[in-house]
Amino acid sequence: MSPRPELTSKTIKIFAAFVQNLRDRDSLVRRLLRGLGWVTATPLMLLHRLPAVFAAGCLLLLAYSVVGAGGLVLLLVLPTVGWVVWRLAHPESAERVAAQVRGRWRYRRIYRKHWPAVAAGCGLTVAGSFGRQVAPELIGVTAHPAADAVRVRLLAGQSPADYADRADALAHAFGVTQVRVRSDEPGTVTLSFSTGDPLTDPIPQMRLDARAVDFEALPVGFTEDGDLYRLRLLYRHVLTAGMTDSGKGSALWSTVRALAPAIPSGVVQLWGVDPKGGMELAIGHALFSRLAADDEPGDMVRLVADAADLVRERSKRLRGHTRKHTPTTDEPFVVLVIDELAYLTDYQDDTKLKHQVNKALKIVLSQGRAAAVSVLAFVQDPRKSVVDARGLFPTKIALRLDTASEVEMVLGKDAWERGAHAEAIPDSQPGTGYVLVKGDPTPVRLRFTWVTDDDIRAMAQQFPAAQPAPRRHGFTVVTDKDGESGAVA
Numbered sequence: 001m002s003p004r005p006e007l008t009s010k011t012i013k014i015f016a017a018f019v020q021n022l023r024d025r026d027s028l029v030r031r032l033l034r035g036l037g038w039v040t041a042t043p044l045m046l047l048h049r050l051p052a053v054f055a056a057g058c059l060l061l062l063a064y065s066v067v068g069a070g071g072l073v074l075l076l077v078l079p080t081v082g083w084v085v086w087r088l089a090h091p092e093s094a095e096r097v098a099a100q101v102r103g104r105w106r107y108r109r110i111y112r113k114h115w116p117a118v119a120a121g122c123g124l125t126v127a128g129s130f131g132r133q134v135a136p137e138l139i140g141v142t143a144h145p146a147a148d149a150v151r152v153r154l155l156a157g158q159s160p161a162d163y164a165d166r167a168d169a170l171a172h173a174f175g176v177t178q179v180r181v182r183s184d185e186p187g188t189v190t191l192s193f194s195t196g197d198p199l200t201d202p203i204p205q206m207r208l209d210a211r212a213v214d215f216e217a218l219p220v221g222f223t224e225d226g227d228l229y230r231l232r233l234l235y236r237h238v239l240t241a242g243m244t245d246s247g248k249g250s251a252l253w254s255t256v257r258a259l260a261p262a263i264p265s266g267v268v269q270l271w272g273v274d275p276k277g278g279m280e281l282a283i284g285h286a287l288f289s290r291l292a293a294d295d296e297p298g299d300m301v302r303l304v305a306d307a308a309d310l311v312r313e314r315s316k317r318l319r320g321h322t323r324k325h326t327p328t329t330d331e332p333f334v335v336l337v338i339d340e341l342a343y344l345t346d347y348q349d350d351t352k353l354k355h356q357v358n359k360a361l362k363i364v365l366s367q368g369r370a371a372a373v374s375v376l377a378f379v380q381d382p383r384k385s386v387v388d389a390r391g392l393f394p395t396k397i398a399l400r401l402d403t404a405s406e407v408e409m410v411l412g413k414d415a416w417e418r419g420a421h422a423e424a425i426p427d428s429q430p431g432t433g434y435v436l437v438k439g440d441p442t443p444v445r446l447r448f449t450w451v452t453d454d455d456i457r458a459m460a461q462q463f464p465a466a467q468p469a470p471r472r473h474g475f476t477v478v479t480d481k482d483g484e485s486g487a488v489a
C-alpha cells in the first residue's frame with residue numbers, strides 16, 4: 001500500500017506555482033495545454049466542419065501505414081496523371097464530371113445556405129403552415145466554368161415566367177452579373193448564374209474533320225457553358241441580326257467553314273448573294289457554286305428566284321415519295337447565303353424587283369426546308385419592314401444590337417426576359433450573340449469562331465466547289481443553270 005501524500009508546505013508551494021503558471025498566458029504549462037487542446041480539437045473540428053478533409057487525412061495516414069512513403073506518393077500522382085490523360089482524351093466527359101463535382105461543392109457552400117432567404121426576399125416562396133415561408137426545393141447545381149446551373153423544383157402555382165421576372169433580383173442577391181432562366185422539363189426550372197465569362201477571348205477557327213460533316217450539327221462556336229455549339233442548318237433557315245461590326249462575318253464564315261469539307265464532293269452547294277458588291281463573299285468565291293456579288297440587283301434577285309424554282313421543282317418530285325429530301329451529289333443540299341437581306345427586301349429602289357425577291361424568298365422559306373434548300377441570311381436592321389418573313393426562320397440569332405426593342409424584334413419579348421440581352425453585348429466581343437431555336441424558349445449565349453481573311457483564302461483553296469462560280473472583273477456574277485455566264489455589268 002502506497003503512503004498517503006502529505007500536504008507539506010513544499011507541496012503547497014508547488015501547487016501555488018502551478019496555479020500561477022496557469023494564470024500566466026505565456027507559461028510553459030499554458031502552452032502545453034494549448035498544444036494538447038489543438039491536437040485533440042482539430043481532428044474533431046475537421047470531422048464536424050469538413051468531413052471530406054478529415055476522411056482524406058485518415059485515408060492518407062492509413063495508406064501511409066500500409067504502403068509506405070513511396071506507395072503514398074504513387075497513390076497521389078496516379079490520379080493526377082489519370083485526370084490529365086482523361087481531360088486530353090475526352091475533354092467533354094471530363095468537364096461534365098468536373099462540373100458536377102464543383103457543383104456539389106458550390107451547392108453546399110453557397111446555394112443551400114442562402115437560397116431560403118434569397119427566395120423569400122425575391123418573393124419566390126409561398127406561405128406554409130403556422131405562417132412559415134416555404135422556399136422552392138433546390139434539386140442540384142452543376143458548376144460550368146463560367147456559370148452555375150441551379151435546378152429548382154417549382155412550387156404549385158409557379159411558372160418559369162415568375163423566375164424570369166425576378167432574374168435581376170436573383171442576380172443581385174447572389175452577386176453575379178446575370179441570371180438566365182431555362183425550363184427543360186415540366187415542374188422544374190434551371191437558373192443559370194453567370195460567374196465569369198469564357199467568351200471574352202476570341203475563339204480561333206475550328207479544326208475540321210473532313211470525314212464527317214453533319215449538316216444538322218455544324219460546330220460553329222462555343223456557348224458560355226464552355227460547350228461546343230452545333231448549328232442545325234439542314235431542314236432549317238437561320239436569320240442573324242447584328243449592328244455594324246457586331247461580327248456577322250464570323251457567324252457567316254464559321255458556318256461556311258463547318259460545311260467546307262463537304263463542298264468539293266458537291267453534296268452541299270453554296271449560293272451567295274452579296275449586295276455589298278462582293279465585299280463579304282468574294283474573298284471565298286471558290287467555295288460558291290453560284291455567286292451574285294455584283295452591284296446589279298437583277299442578278300441577285302434572279303438567284304433567289306432560281307432557288308425558289310429549285311424548291312418548287314424538288315417539292316413536286318418529292319410529293320408522295322418522301323417528306324424530307326436527303327442530299328446527294330446529284331441533288332445537293334443548297335445553302336442560300338444572303339449577306340445583307342434588307343438591301344433586297346427593303347432598301348432597293350426597284351419596286352418590281354423588291355416584290356419579286358420577297359415572293360421568291362417566301363417560297364424558299366416556307367417550302368425549302370423539306371427540299372434541302374436552306375437560307376442563311378444576315379441583317380443589320382431587324383425592323384419588320386426589312387425582315388417581313390422573320391417568322392419563317394426557325395433559328396434566329398441576335399448579335400450585338402442597339403436596343404432591347406430590337407432584340408425583341410428578332411428573338412421575341414420572352415427571350416429578352418429570359419436573359420437574351422443582346423443590346424448589352426460589349427463592343428469588345430464581336431461574334432457574341434444569343435441563339436433562339438424554335439421549340440426551345442431558352443436563348444443560348446455563344447461566341448462564333450473567328451475566321452480570318454487568311455483562313456478564308458486557305459479554306460477556299462482547300463475545299464473549292466466542284467464547279468465554282470466564274471469570276472468577272474474581279475467579282476463573280478451569277479451563272480444560269482446551263483453554266484453560261486450572266487450579263488456583265
Ligand SMILES: Nc1ncnc2c1ncn2[C@@H]1O[C@H](COP(=O)(O)OP(=O)(O)OP(=O)(O)O)[C@@H](O)[C@H]1O
Nearest residue numbers: 202243244245246247248249250430431448449450
Ligand atoms: N468571332 C470574332 N472574334 C473576334 N473578333 C471578331 C469576331 N468576329 C468579328 N470580329 C472582328 O470584329 C470586326 C467586325 O466584324 P465583322 O466585319 O464580321 O462585323 P459585321 O457585323 O459583319 O460588320 P458589317 O455589318 O459592318 O459588315 C472585324 O474587325 C473582325 O475582325
